Amino acid sequence: MITAGYLRCLRGIVVREMLRFVHQRSRFVAALVRPLVWLFIFAAGFRSVLGVSIIPPYETYILYEEYIVPGLVAMIQLFTGMQGSLSMVYDREVGSMRVLLTSPLPRWFLLVSKLLAVTVLSLPQVYVFQMIARLWGIEPPTLGYLTVLPALLLSGMMLGALGLLLSSMIRQLENFAGVMNFVIFPMFFASSALYPLWRIEEASPLLRDICAVNPFTYAVELIRFMLYVRIDFLSLGLVVAYGAAFLGAAILAYDPARGVVGRVRAAVDA
Amino acid sequence: MSVAGLSHRLGGRDILSDVDLVVPAGSFVVLLGPNGAGKTTLFSLLTRLYTARCGTIEIFGHDLARNPGKALALLGVVFQQRSVDPDLTARQNLAYHAALHGMPRGTARRRIEAELERVGLAAEADRKIRSFSGGELRRIEIVRALLHGPRLLLCDEATVGLDVRSRAAILSDVRDLVRERGIAVLWATHLIDEVEPEDATVILHRGRIRWQGRAGTMAADMGRGRLQDAFRSLTEEAA
Structure with a gap:
């Protein structure tokens, strides 16, 4: 009985996010155009400049376009995760957040539901992109489209949890745009999305170290390996660990008794 | 619903001080106070948007801090600001x-x-x-x-920004709910013309309860001829 109530709540949150997404059809187009521009223009242009040696999970030489597809898939999830948190800030501004937070169900459950909703939303975008990439000649094993699904769920949850944490600290939509620039672009560029880590190390060991602590790197690698029907346990473990840490911090931040806002207020009051 | 010894500080300022309040089942209680009295902060505490650091809130026997799920399930809330998508x-x-x-x-x-x-x-x-x-x-x-x-409806300035006719219609609708369904209502407002003489009324000003009782007796208690004058004197004296 209680479980049914939780499931209804989860369903309601997912449906609302989907309705909002459907009402903003341009979001779907934008989410696809961004990685496609990278694939069709950037990758095609750099194909002859950037050679990629044989590195796992690839078993032969590959074209640069093939290398960056997992990174672009993760990019879609990164943007979707950040847009999900943007919707939390929007909800706070239009007042819907109060409705969510006054639900009798536990706040952690409401936040996890929101996170699942954002992750589910990213899946059709990712698969449509992969189908277009396939038409462009990027052909991972067909089974890979299935095996990559758990990786997409985990990486989507991790990136969504990061967005959720950020949204707890941002009071206005205007401020969020700045944070997007300071989070999305550094995360994307300082990762293995565009170049393998060994290549980055050749250019700058420091940059390689930064990439090695960037959670986005592990989301990309997890997706890359599972798209080719292999598992990278380091990436799997780190994506789960980063995701749990971000989610835990977000739940604390949204707790009225212990949240970031509460602590700031308490400090001011003291 | 019962609130006991509720205090809240925000930005180094006392927003609510030692507030005691009871809303009996099936009753209509008016929380009357000028702008900035602390009504919205009180509602944020009652709905657990803020956590009460001092004092207790019980909703039909459920402590809001210890058992928020059961307490919130019994609450319906109309917020002052729009809260629909x-x-x-x-x-x-x-x-x-x-x-x-x-x-x-x-x-x-x-x-x-x-x-x-x-x-x-x-x-x-x-x-x-x-x-x-x-x-x-x-x-x-x-x-x-x-x-x-819900068994308790919290309405925070639910008629703010509406024309006279819409205000009257909404207030009348909520009063009907009390009569017909036995729902308890806490009606926060700064408009004294929304108060009927028989309404249980609580005057909140600068975070403190200044007066509680039947609105019809307020004027006599304060030695004033009219309800409006009594309210003005309560909120001016305290200023």
């Missing part, structure tokens, strides 16, 4: 609220239809909220607050 339709907003309370879809659908019918907005169910007038929006928010069958 403008991009969704009325029906979608209401269904979302029902889901947040874990209501089965069939029950939610029936209640949404019945409540919209009651407030005369059944034909507007599939219109986007963005196109609703202020009065219609408030009625939708009241419908939403009632969907899960």
Whole structure:
């Protein structure tokens, strides 16, 4: 009985996010155009400049376009995760957040539901992109489209949890745009999305170290390996660990008794 | 609902000080106070948007701090500021609220239809909220607050920004709910003309309860001829 109530709540949150997404059809187009521009223009242009040696999970030489597809898939999830948190800030501004937070169900459950909703939303975008990439000649094993699904769920949850944490600290939509620039672009560029880590190390060991602590790197690698029907346990473990840490911090931040806002207020009051 | 010894500080300022308040089951209680009295902060504490650091809040025997789920399930809230998604339709907003309370879809659908019918907005169910007038929006928010069958309805300045006719209609609708369904209502307002002489009334000013009792006796208690003068004197004396 209680479980049914939780499931209804989860369903309601997912449906609302989907309705909002459907009402903003341009979001779907934008989410696809961004990685496609990278694939069709950037990758095609750099194909002859950037050679990629044989590195796992690839078993032969590959074209640069093939290398960056997992990174672009993760990019879609990164943007979707950040847009999900943007919707939390929007909800706070239009007042819907109060409705969510006054639900009798536990706040952690409401936040996890929101996170699942954002992750589910990213899946059709990712698969449509992969189908277009396939038409462009990027052909991972067909089974890979299935095996990559758990990786997409985990990486989507991790990136969504990061967005959720950020949204707890941002009071206005205007401020969020700045944070997007300071989070999305550094995360994307300082990762293995565009170049393998060994290549980055050749250019700058420091940059390689930064990439090695960037959670986005592990989301990309997890997706890359599972798209080719292999598992990278380091990436799997780190994506789960980063995701749990971000989610835990977000739940604390949204707790009225212990949240970031509460602590700031308490400090001011003291 | 009972509130005991509730205090709250925000930005180094006392917003509420030692507030004691009781809303008996099935009663209509007016929380009357000028702007900045602390009414919205009190509502934020009652709905657990803020956590009370000092004092206790019990809702039909459930301590809000210890058992928030059971306490919140018994509350319906109409916030002062708009709290519906403008991009969704009325029906979608209401269904979302029902889901947040874990209501089965069939029950939610029936209640949404019945409540919209009651407030005369059944034909507007599939219109986007963005196109609703202020009065219609408030009625939708009241419908939403009632969907899960709460025993206590909190209305924070629910008529603010509305014309006289819409205000009267909404107030009358909420009073009917008390009579017909036995729901308790805490009605926060700064408008003294919304108070009836027989209403249980609590005057809140600068975070403190200044007076409690039947509104009709306030003027006599304060040695004034009219309710308005008594309210003015209570809030001016304290200033």
